[in-house]
Amino acid sequence: MAELSNRLTALLGIEYPIIQEGMGPFKTNRIAAAASAAGGLGTVSMPGMTKDPAVGSRLLRENIEQVAASTDRPFAVNVPVGRDAAGTVLPVSEAYIRAVVEARDSDSTLSRQLVALTTSAGFPGEFRPLIRDAGLVHMHKVGSTKHARKAEDAGVDVIIASGYEMGGHTHATPVHTFVLVPNITEAVSVPVVLSGGARDGRTLAAALALGASGVAMGTRFIATEDNTDWHTAYAQKILDAGEGDDMVFPAVYGPARGLHNAGVDRLLEIVRTNEMSQDELTRWKDEALIRAQEDGDVDNGAMPAGQVVSGIHELVSIAEFIPRMAAEAADILRRLAGVGQPVH
Structure with a gap:
């Protein structure tokens, strides 16, 4: 969709500026393949934060290969970066980063499809040269303008600005999306992606109006017909x-x-x-x-989810949802640009 094409879509080779977030520690292979096939960017999630590094790396590689076999479109991998008390990147986080790079280096098909690595939780500064030299687009998730500047200074290609209302790991200092995103877009020159509160065309249009180049969503993709990897409960x-x-x-x-x-x-x-x-x-x-x-142990398990749950009321098909969300956003932006229709 030409109206929504921008630096982000060009950089990632996608049709719509809509990203499915990493949603581990269980697999998101079917969601990722469906999101990419629909014109967005699907994301393979890491398979566990307490796995033996060798076991985790093998599982991650299997998940990457499964997604690559399910779609011919670009996709990403998400790796949360943990550090020990001494500040050293945890072995499992390092193993996942290296597994992504090795997968891309060892397979020409993967090198065309596995276009991006998203890092979150902590910043993998010492691994920036490895990620850069692998030819991966490096997207990094932050919760403050200070960390956004730090990531850009280190050479990160895309900043994911995650507001406090987002699901999953959030930030010790609460800054909500509507405040955080314009702060960050004013502070950095690389593309910025809004994460936290997005769920439809209205919220995509709002993100673009705030200066972001697109949105990343996790909670919305849980409640989809394509999410057959996860329990229906x-x-x-x-x-x-x-x-x-x-x-x-x-x-x-x-x-x-x-x-x-x-x-x-x-x-x-x-x-x-x-x-x-x-x-x-x-x-x-x-x-x-x-x-x-x-x-499906929704009573005794832990269920990451964003505050956007209150606005999600039905299962959707990803193949229909992503193009519809983009079309709705484009229509809203056309009307706001002043085509003679009243804005309500």
Whole structure:
């Protein structure tokens, strides 16, 4: 769609400026393939934050190859970057970054399709040369203007500005999307993607009006007909949730936003009583996420989700949803440009 073509779509080789976020620690292969096939950018999620690095790397490579076999369009991989107490990147995060680079280097098909690596949680500064030299578009998620400037100075190609209302890992200092995105677009020269609160053509148009080049969404893609990797009970919880049903809780790499349930209450009790070691607690969190996503334990698992759940009421087909969202945004922007129709 020519009206929405911009630096972001050109850089990634996609039709619409719509990105499916990384949504680990369980796989998002079918969602990613569907999002890319529909003209957006699908994202392969990392398979676990407490996996043995060798096992995790192998699983990630398998997921990458499955998506590449399911669509001929570009896609990305998301790797959260954790660090230990000494500031060193965790072995599993490093293994995932290297697995992405090695996959692209070893296969000519993958080198054409695997176009981008998204990093989040922490900044992988020491791995910037590796990512750059692999020819990957490096997208990095931030929650502050300071971190956006730092990422641009390090050579990152795209900034994902994630507002406090987003699902999954969020930020210790709350800055909401409507404030954060224009702050960041004024501060950096690289393309900026809005993450947090996007769900339809109206929110895509709003993101573009704020100076962003596109949107990234996670929660909206959970409640899709294509999300057959995840248990249907999770998607139903998204559809049933309303305003105030979400909360922020301590996750693996910092605070995260998700739906309130008995699992989150149990997590808060574990943290309060200090009954587990840090390694045990991290593994518990990882397993709680997978219990909800894979097994459908929506009572005792952990369910990342953004505040946008209150506006999501039906399952959609990704093949229909992404072009429709783009068309709605283009129509809104045409009307706002003053084609003689009243704006309501």
